[in-house]
Amino acid sequence: MNRSASIKDVANHASVAVGTVSNVLNYPDRVSQRTKDRVLKAIDELGFVRNDAARQLRAGHSxxxxxxxxxxxxxxxxxxxxxxxxxxxxxxxxxxxxxxxxxxxxxxxxxxxxxxxxxxxxxxxxxxxxxxxxxxxxxxxxxxxxxxxxxxxxxxxxxxxDDDAGGYLAARHLLDTGRRRLAFVGGPTSIRQVADRLQGARRAVKEDADATLEVLESEGQTVLAGRSVGNSLVERGREGLPDGIFCANDLLALGVMQSLTMTHTFRIPEDVALIGYDDIDFAVSAVVPLSSIRQPTxxxxxxxxxxxxxxxxxxxxxxxxxxxxxxxxxxxxxxxx
Amino acid sequence: MNRSASIKDVANHASVAVGTVSNVLNYPDRVSQRTKDRVLKAIDELGFVRNDAARQLRAGHSxxxxxxxxxxxxxxxxxxxxxxxxxxxxxxxxxxxxxxxxxxxxxxxxxxxxxxxxxxxxxxxxxxxxxxxxxxxxxxxxxxxxxxxxxxxxxxxxxxxDDDAGGYLAARHLLDTGRRRLAFVGGPTSIRQVADRLQGARRAVKEDADATLEVLESEGQTVLAGRSVGNSLVERGREGLPDGIFCANDLLALGVMQSLTMTHTFRIPEDVALIGYDDIDFAVSAVVPLSSIRQPTxxxxxxxxxxxxxxxxxxxxxxxxxxxxxxxxxxxxxxxx
DNA sequence: GCAAATATTTGAATCGTTTCATTGTTACGA
DNA sequence: TCGTAACAATGAAACGATTCAAATATTTGC
Structure with missing residues (x-):
């Protein structure tokens, strides 16, 4: 069987007109049960499949x-x-x-x-x-x-x-759970998403007079970039450490988490709270399950x-x-x- | 402009036959430079875009x-x-x-x-x-x-x-780097991929008379499943621990890694070597960069x-x-x- | 049993492209 | 000047589905 069956073949095989076959396909109510059965049987026997190109051509659009x-x-x-x-x-x-x-x-x-x-x-x-x-x-x-x-x-x-709202949400949450010295991790800030999230975080921090926000620019948005920021935090030692960190995405947050937990000097969330962005699948299965901002995809x-x-x-x-x-x-x- | 321009419109606009327009599109060599220019100009002016449905219909296939x-x-x-x-x-x-x-x-x-x-x-x-x-x-x-x-x-x-070959490769590597008490983590073994990888690992272990392979069945192929297997290993304590672990995929391996490193009782790779499968992006950025088996996608x-x-x-x-x-x-x- | 109303079926025209046999044009050698 | 290639351009036929006015069947009401 080289060429696939057309509506005309079906019509011949069922001894009806082509228009009738079309009606069976598109307006079954217009066709009597008897002919409908015959046509469907023919369709089945010939293995007929509608040719979408022809249909589109007629319809003018796909x-x-x-x-x-x-x-x-x-x-x-x-x-x-x-x-x-x-x-x-x-x-x-x-x-x-x-x-x-x-x-x-x-x-x-x-x-x-x-x-x-x-x-x-x-x-x-x-x-x-x-x-x-x-x-x-x-x-x-x-x-x-x-x-x-x-x-x-x-x-x-x-x-x-709304990335600004997301940034606000993350920072507000850290503040509401008692954190005061916040840090934002992300970069480069030329990326609109990063800039907007930072802006939202700033907005939240301004609302609490005693809260501060520090920006730690990262080189990209990867786990490794996060780890490098985390390492520099660890070196600072306990006194300089922020008590709440908001990362521009989850990969960064996972990197930061790796640094902080590996050394066992700092505990999450007791010493530092950590929140990411995107809520990727890995967030829930991190060493410490990661809070995050979920986008309504x-x-x-x-x-x-x-x-x-x-x-x-x-x-x-x-x-x-x-x-x-x-x-x-x-x-x-x-x-x- | 409601209906988009057809090849006929182009032909009229350029004062040529439809066949000529088609030739310009499909066999430019058959057309003289002069008419080609005229036709291309018309195409541009009318914003003509080929209708693929019609083309397909004629050609019989897309x-x-x-x-x-x-x-x-x-x-x-x-x-x-x-x-x-x-x-x-x-x-x-x-x-x-x-x-x-x-x-x-x-x-x-x-x-x-x-x-x-x-x-x-x-x-x-x-x-x-x-x-x-x-x-x-x-x-x-x-x-x-x-x-x-x-x-x-x-x-x-x-x-x-070839998953069998992959399993062999992983186990062989553990053996070649001096590990003797191997463990396979994966499950359920009803999944073909898991079964094949295990079979390959068995084949490698058989080659070394002094090597052993233990199977630790997991509940699924996730980070969490891996962590639960890891935890049971930690409970066993030092004496019963395998010195080489092969996980049926990277997620499992990452879970096992989390358990082992969190307790700080065991070091990777000094106490236990760990290898996964798939070489996902996260493998390279794990706490301890994870060896893996890469598929030639x-x-x-x-x-x-x-x-x-x-x-x-x-x-x-x-x-x-x-x-x-x-x-x-x-x-x-x-x-x- | 008949006309009117309704239900079903018919088949030619159409969509936009490609193909190809045909016709028209040009160039060149004899 | 003519015949013949080689090259350009033409336009009707085909692809397969849908549509719709017209033809035909069937049902309904009386």
């Missing part, structure tokens, strides 16, 4: 939406992807996933590919700035929603998480799809931006003394 | 291949995905990615979707056994390659990694695409299975005494 993420390996995006897939399934569409890997050229490739596929719309976490190509897409009327990046509402809808993904659906349905292009507030997850590393 | 993985969050699959995308790009095709999340229903959905899309072929890490649906696909002549699972060569091509992805290309091109269905040998990565946790 039933898929494009999703371009910066890095499928990042648990944050993985979760968004999953939520988006599930939400899209409810709308009867499927998600085409592209991974730009922070590479503008790959991103451009995917944008072009998805445009040729006539996707219903596009969800994208853009590499760097909103590019020309993306603007062009918008002008051509392809509904587009930016993910994890705030956008000019005149141009795009977008969903993002499922809601983000779901909302992205919903905004996209709104754009697709409404003819006139009004855009919306939705900002989510992250959530505090308390574990042992910040238990009150 | 330029995409489907890839269904068990879990995009798993670093192993993420790496395979990336390699497959790059390799496919070289062949001029794009990858449609689906995440079954170990769920047979989602897997089935993707198989159906991809079939409607008339993908050129399918790469799949099946949930559980090779299902009926997959067999059907094969019978319908959709080239299919199984990833990370050995297959009956009469039916499918496949790429996989890039080669796996690349080869999967290549096998698929072979199936697509050759009319007669001969299948190949490629088995990769994993690689030992030595770090501090198994340094010789």
């Amino acid at each position: 039933r898929t939406i494009g999703l371009i993420v910066l890095d499928v390996g990042n648990p944050f995006f993985t979760a968004v992807v999953r939520a988006a897939e599930d939400a899209a399934a409810l709308h009867g569409s499927a998600v085409l996933l592209g991974d730009s890997g922070h590479d503008a050229a790959r991103e451009a490739n995917y944008i072009d590919l998805f445009q040729e596929q006539r996707v219903q719309g596009l969800l994208i976490s853009p590499v760097g700035d909103v590019t020309e190509r993306l603007d062009l897409l918008r002008e051509r009327g392809v509904p587009t929603v930016l993910v994890d990046r705030l956008a000019d509402e005149a141009k795009f809808s977008s969903v993002a998480v 499922e809601a983000l993904g779901r909302t992205a799809i919903q905004l996209l659906a709104e754009e697709v349905e409404s003819r006139n292009p009004t855009h919306r931006s939705v900002v989510f507030t992250p959530e505090l997850v308390v574990r042992q590393s910040t238990k009150a003394n | 330029r995409t291949i489907g890839l269904i993985v068990l879990d995009v969050g798993n670093p192993f699959f993420t790496a395979v995905v990336r390699a497959a995308e790059d390799a496919a790009a070289l062949h001029g095709s794009a990858v449609l990615l689906g995440d079954s999340g170990h769920d047979a229903a989602r897997e089935a959905n993707y198989i159906d979707l991809f079939q409607e899309q008339r993908v050129q072929g399918l790469l799949i890490s099946p949930v559980g056994d090779v299902t009926e649906r997959l067999d059907l696909l094969r019978e319908r002549g959709v080239p299919t390659v199984l990833v990370d699972r050995l297959a009956d060569e009469a039916k499918f091509s496949s790429v996989a990694v 890039e080669a796996l992805g690349r080869t999967a695409i290549q096998l698929l290309a072979e199936e697509v091109e050759s009319r007669n269905p001969t299948h190949r299975s490629v088995v990769f040998t994993p690689e030992l990565v030595v770090r501090q946790s198994t340094k010789a005494n």
